[in-house]
Amino acid sequence: MLIYILSRGANLYSTTRLYQAAFAKKHNVRIIDHMHCDLLIEDGIYKVIFNGEVLIRPDAVIARIGSSNTYYGTTVVKHFEEMKVPVYNTSKGILASRDKFRSMQILAASKIRIPKTYFSYDLHQAERIIxxxxxxxxxxxLIEGTQGAGVYLLNNQIEANNAFNKFISDNTKVLLQEFxxxxKGKDIRAFVIGGKVVAAMMRIAEGDEFRSNLHRGGRGEKIVxxxxxxxxxVRSVKALGLKIGGVDILRSKKGSMVIEVNxxxxxxxIEAVTEIAVADKIITYIEEHI
Structure with a gap:
């Protein structure tokens, strides 16, 4: 197969592992920076031009679209979809998961337990709602953010007032969730591929940090x-229209609940903690479904 990996960084761990896994299985694989792609529609034919080269239609595309380039990245993904290329994940699924409140709406509609969540463009009312x-x-x-960036713990009314004033001044849209x-300081990451959990870990924050993301100094442990x-x-990933996703889960007195889907x-x-070759499983899944 010819596989394109849409990624901004060829040296990023996830991109490198996917490349290695595909190459080891004798596939032709290229890393394509989606921000350097030009899109052409001519006589009803969709073409992707990368650094002046009209790309050959691939057999599959793996989309690694970062939150900072969601709009253009998903536009490129949609172009490949119109070329009838199987894409993992689709533009619709990426957009549904990237907007934190919309994803909560979709999960709640699918009867998946989530924390109490509030969103409004008028943050002047937020303190009353709290x-x-x-x-x-x-x-x-923040409505969009990854790796714990844009997540704040507001301990009292003074902190909330200061934060809301800044959000309003910066025209930043945020949602509120119950703590x-x-x-505290923990969450579970479940990695889902094609309707099956293939790996899971507990992430634990360092010291008094409430965010458990490994990129913020947290550590991971194996978990059942x-x-x-x-x-x-599995239901969360399916509800958002994804085939591959990372689901973040909290265990509360009310039962386990989903706080985010990536x-x-x-x-x-996840590979380091669980010692499971998740990248290989992604390539195997694509092979089985092309």
Whole structure:
């Protein structure tokens, strides 16, 4: 097969591992920077031009679209879709997962347990809503953000007032979620490929840090998911229209709940902690479904 990996960095761990896994299985594989792609529609024919070269139609595309280039990245992905190329993941799935509140809407509609969540363009009302529905501390999240960036813990009204004033001044849109105190500084990452959880780990924050992301100094541990958590992770990925996804889960007094689904989950942490070759499983899944 000819496989394109859409990625901004050929040296990124996840990109490198996918390249190695595909190459080891004797596939032709190229890393394409989607931000350097030009898109042409001529007489109803879709073409992708990369650094002046009209790309051959591949057998599959693996889309590693970062949050900072969601719009153009998904436009490139959509172009390949119109060329009838199987894409992992689709533009629709990436967009659904990237908007944090929209993803919560979709998960809730699919009867998947999520934390209490609030979103409004008018943050002047947010403090009143916290008092009525949440209480402090409360989590504030940027609508788009990854690896723990744009996630804040607001411990009291003074912190909330300062944060909201800055958000309003910067025209930044955020959502609020209830803080799960009993699972502070921890979360579970379940890696789903084609309707199956292939790897899972517990992420634990360093010191007093409430964000457990490995990129923020957290550490990972092996974990065994309950059958409910496995089903929850698989249903979450499916609900958002994804084939490959990283599902973040918290364990609360109300039961396990999903806090986020990542359409371009990193491989480095999950492979190191679980000692499972997740990249190889992705390539095998693509082989089986082309």
């Amino acid at each position: 008092a009525q529905k949440f209480n402090y501390p409360v989590i504030a999240k 799960i105190a009993e699972f 998911l309950s059958e409910e958590e496995k089903e929850m992770a 359409s371009s989950p990193g491989l480095e942490g």
